[in-house]
């Protein structure tokens with residue numbers, strides 16, 4: 172029996188990536204050309220999947236590649252450990268040899284050759300120095316091997332919570348890398364990403380070309396989903412349109428729904444309304460805890476705004492909306508901005524309130540009065 176072809180719980184492998192061709196081209200061109208990029212999107216829009224594809228492409232073009240996931244790194248030590256482990260496990264061939272040689276030169280443990288041109292912050296201790304050395308590695312690897320390196324820092328916004336000056340440390344080193352190394356900084360939290368890259372007072376201000384990953388087009392989703400159903404002997408029938416209508420182009424939500432629909436079907440039996448009902452009932456178990464937790468973390472005014480965005484038919488500050496959702500003219504807009512910074516809302520001028528909830532399943536749950544009607 173064929174396996175369910177729809178992955179919803181981990182990054183997809185490069186061959187399974189739907190569309191994203193313009194973004195792949197742009198990122199490959201930037202990495203090759205020595206331009207640093209900041210890649211933003213809501214969570215689960217496919218940043219990590221896209222990075223895997225792009226790193227595979229640049230490797231084929233002869234560059235070295237390193238992927239570092241900063242998710243959950245809270246301290247300078249942890250940031251250091253993430254980067255070190257990534258270099259250790261991912262460099263290949265001459266770069267791996269050069270890395271080992273650099274370590275031997277440093278006496279086995281960390282790499283600690285002094286670096287020119289970088290002054291340590293006054294408070295910088297041994298940990299900061301070790302991190303600076305490590306960050307400077309691509310430059311030294313390139314001078315030994317002639318190979319340029321593409322580095323992807325995923326969930327980069329975590330460095331803001333890791334230690335206050337760590338973006339300064341990182342910038343102080345990589346600004347000397349010229350085209351020896353190019354970087355992609357990916358992040359899901361719009362507020363933190365714009366704090367990192369859009370705040371004049373911060374070291375990365377204006378330092379990387381922006382690239383935003385949007386929702387997937389229904390046509391691309393339909394081709395992919397229909398193709399995978401067909402090649403695995405399943406028929407999505409009319410449910411394909413219902414799925415696209417509910418998913419609103421959200422990549423992970425579309426894959427989750429496709430996965431559940433595939434599971435609900437027998438071979439060569441077209442999907443019916445009954446199958447679709449089963450999918451809707453089943454999906455609740457996947458999202459309920461997450462939605463309860465997300466709701467629980469919202470302030471009262473933010474809940475009102477989320478409800479308004481999910482179901483109001485007039486503007487956010489229209490009298491009828493304010494009354495219906497218990498909001499005030501002064502309170503609603505800043506709450507909407509906070510939800511936008513947190514990645515829960517996105518601006519959408521085609522909607523009555525000017526926003527939509529990023530997660531279409533969450534929107535449905537909120538609109539139904541926090542149940543799965």
Ligand SMILES: Nc1ncnc2c1ncn2[C@@H]1O[C@H](COP(=O)(O)OP(=O)(O)O)[C@@H](O)[C@H]1O
Nearest residue numbers: 178179181189215216217218219220422423426
């Ligand atoms: N281009 C894509 N093609 C197919 N599935 C995708 C795509 N982008 C995202 N997905 C779906 O979204 C999920 C999350 O993708 P991921 O790359 O981990 O997103 P992010 O890093 O932005 O949180 C994947 O498991 C997959 O189901």
Ligand SMILES: [Mg+2]
Nearest residue numbers: 218219220325
């Ligand atoms: Mg990711």
